[in-house]
Amino acid sequence: MLAHAFSCSATRNSFVWKICSEVTMVLMNPVISKLTGKLVVLASASPRRLEILTNVGLRFEVVPSWFKETLDKRLFKTPHEYAVETAKQKALEVAKRMPFKHLKTPDIVIGADTVVTVDGLILEKPVDKQDAYRMLSRLSGKEHSVFTGVAIILCHEKEDEEIDYQVIDFYEETKVKFADLSDDLLWEYINSGEPMDKAGGYGIQALGGMLVEYVHGDFLNVVGFPLNQFCKKLGLIFSPPGSLTHNSAQTSPQGSPVDTVPPAEPAASSPPGSPIHNGPPDSQGQNIPSASTAHGKQEERGCGEGEVPWTLVNNLSKCSENGEDEPQGTSDPAAPNLTSRGTMQMQNVRENETEDGKEKLSKMIELMDGFKASKVLFTASKLHVFDVLRSSKTGELQAEDVAQEIKASMKGTERLLEACVSLGLLQRTGKEYANTAMSRHFLLSDGPLSLQGYIQHCNELVWPLFTHLETAVREGTNQHEKAFGKSSDNLFQDAYYSRHEVKLRFMKAMHSIAKVSGRDVATAFDLSKYKTACDLGGCTGAMAYEFAKAHPGLSVTMFDLPEVIEMSGHFRPHDADDRVSFVAGDFFKDELPKADVYILARILHDWSDEKVHILLSKIAKACNPGCCVLVSEIFLDEDRKGPSRGLLQALSMTEGRQRSASEYSLLLKSHGFTTAQVKHTHNLLDAILCVAE
Numbered sequence: 001m002l003a004h005a006f007s008c009s010a011t012r013n014s015f016v017w018k019i020c021s022e023v024t025m026v027l028m029n030p031v032i033s034k035l036t037g038k039l040v041v042l043a044s045a046s047p048r049r050l051e052i053l054t055n056v057g058l059r060f061e062v063v064p065s066w067f068k069e070t071l072d073k074r075l076f077k078t079p080h081e082y083a084v085e086t087a088k089q090k091a092l093e094v095a096k097r098m099p100f101k102h103l104k105t106p107d108i109v110i111g112a113d114t115v116v117t118v119d120g121l122i123l124e125k126p127v128d129k130q131d132a133y134r135m136l137s138r139l140s141g142k143e144h145s146v147f148t149g150v151a152i153i154l155c156h157e158k159e160d161e162e163i164d165y166q167v168i169d170f171y172e173e174t175k176v177k178f179a180d181l182s183d184d185l186l187w188e189y190i191n192s193g194e195p196m197d198k199a200g201g202y203g204i205q206a207l208g209g210m211l212v213e214y215v216h217g218d219f220l221n222v223v224g225f226p227l228n229q230f231c232k233k234l235g236l237i238f239s240p241p242g243s244l245t246h247n248s249a250q251t252s253p254q255g256s257p258v259d260t261v262p263p264a265e266p267a268a269s270s271p272p273g274s275p276i277h278n279g280p281p282d283s284q285g286q287n288i289p290s291a292s293t294a295h296g297k298q299e300e301r302g303c304g305e306g307e308v309p310w311t312l313v314n315n316l317s318k319c320s321e322n323g324e325d326e327p328q329g330t331s332d333p334a335a336p337n338l339t340s341r342g343t344m345q346m347q348n349v350r351e352n353e354t355e356d357g358k359e360k361l362s363k364m365i366e367l368m369d370g371f372k373a374s375k376v377l378f379t380a381s382k383l384h385v386f387d388v389l390r391s392s393k394t395g396e397l398q399a400e401d402v403a404q405e406i407k408a409s410m411k412g413t414e415r416l417l418e419a420c421v422s423l424g425l426l427q428r429t430g431k432e433y434a435n436t437a438m439s440r441h442f443l444l445s446d447g448p449l450s451l452q453g454y455i456q457h458c459n460e461l462v463w464p465l466f467t468h469l470e471t472a473v474r475e476g477t478n479q480h481e482k483a484f485g486k487s488s489d490n491l492f493q494d495a496y497y498s499r500h501e502v503k504l505r506f507m508k509a510m511h512s513i514a515k516v517s518g519r520d521v522a523t524a525f526d527l528s529k530y531k532t533a534c535d536l537g538g539c540t541g542a543m544a545y546e547f548a549k550a551h552p553g554l555s556v557t558m559f560d561l562p563e564v565i566e567m568s569g570h571f572r573p574h575d576a577d578d579r580v581s582f583v584a585g586d587f588f589k590d591e592l593p594k595a596d597v598y599i600l601a602r603i604l605h606d607w608s609d610e611k612v613h614i615l616l617s618k619i620a621k622a623c624n625p626g627c628c629v630l631v632s633e634i635f636l637d638e639d640r641k642g643p644s645r646g647l648l649q650a651l652s653m654t655e656g657r658q659r660s661a662s663e664y665s666l667l668l669k670s671h672g673f674t675t676a677q678v679k680h681t682h683n684l685l686d687a688i689l690c691v692a693e
């Protein structure tokens, strides 16, 4: 029964999907194409929303929101107000997190929340099977409403580097009627597992379709995203009627103020249900700012009605008349892919004249120029451009003043400053240059999150190694000898600690990464039941202090080579916690300090499997059952296709290598540790916690 119902449902739905995707391609792509080149982010982990938006050709990143769906439903007059507020808070949380955690500001963040209502009750996702049964039996034989609240956040960096968040929100309601459902059928459905992650306890696009007698309204709204209304809203935002000459920075298409969330406002602080919109409503009772207002610049008009973007021609040409995905026209992949639909033909269109082609070209240019951009950052940082600008009275200086301060030529300084502006490292008003928020955050030498140390390490050590990349690839070896005239059999003794100033530079580099990532690593897991930790290879102690700060009951021993410990005093924070102590030793040879938690932050990737096993077996010996090892590294994706930061770093490695979370898990398992948790922190380092059996 279930299998039969499923196949019917799947057939019906795939039919709906084919129709939908073809129609939306024709109708919506000009709207979607307005987003080309913008960083669009979906603040939702829902695979259904992802599929709906991918199907219409939208390019976006997925950054699931950390906003906890805990708004008090009683404070909302209607279910849709609740769904809209939740969607808004989800999207704002991501919009506000990304500039700091991902180091980039999105242009648009999309949040959505779907709820099912029946008999005046809001049904969200069931917590267990009984809950699913309660929900589904309540829906049986009745009509209910599905509301999806959607929030579109337009992020706009202002001149002072603060970010404006403009919110456009709306909701869609669809009525769904369930057939009378027997208990047997309900339990069969519940036992399929499908209800558990879905609002109202069913998924209309799959097995749950068999429960449904009729749907009035937008079908995709029930799946989780009201695509049609979303595209209409985009149309209003990016090509509002008569928008060709919009240039007011703060007015909606109707000429009234748009909804702007001040940057300092915490995501959850806006009182639920509070009237946040100032402007007059559109037909759905919502505010619609224009893209020109959102970005402080005019949007170009896209293709007119009769014009069809080439990408659309390509997409359509992949769909045969019977709805199957198969290529049409020429089989030569290099030749233009022409459709048989007369009005849409476009001949002699070269790859770089299409939106898609332009995007590929700009990616190529970014890659080709990447080394120049890095070197501009390294040089401006080494010449203390950011510190010089910060220490001027107004925070601004003209090029000639900067040239004087950094003791460099006027011509060269001006070029450097202009390049910095183009890279978002500086801003210029008239002739005055100033730091951007990003530079103030990461590039001042005494800032709490300064990356200066690591940048100088990249400039002085990594850069020379990469100039010999070709030889490194041909020979499969690191190129220390070629780059620095000295071989490095022992990476630390021969390369990093060969001279005092080199050691200090290396320690500053480790310190800066530990300061930026330490808090997220230290708070990745609940360690409240442990009393003592040992940070093996803890370098300056920055990570150890973060662990002590995050866990009031934990004492942390920082263990490193004697030549490192003797210099760690340089990095001691002024408010140093006396629960952090320092022990000198060699973790391959000496006895390890006793501890409940052994921290290995950026240690294992440096060593061969053989040495990793020596170190892990020493830790395993020192561990009692229940003790644990916390490994923090860049975790490669399981398919080893990213992140590129990890794979690029591997190119200059000596004997070590980068691993995925499951490779670390296996390594630790071979020493009797069971993986308890893996945490992708979205910061520079991830973490895995493994417990001794």
Ligand SMILES: C[S@@+](CC[C@H](N)C(=O)[O-])C[C@H]1O[C@@H](n2cnc3c(N)ncnc32)[C@H](O)[C@@H]1O
Binding pocket: 492, 510, 511, 513, 514, 536, 537, 538, 539, 540, 543, 559, 560, 561, 564, 585, 586, 587, 588, 600, 601, 602, 603, 606
């Ligand atoms: C890549 S750094 C990581 C520093 C620190 N854990 C962090 O995440 O900021 C590696 C550290 O391991 C230390 N180290 C290398 N070999 C060691 C050994 N045989 N015994 C103890 N520490 C060692 C180095 O001195 C250095 O501080």
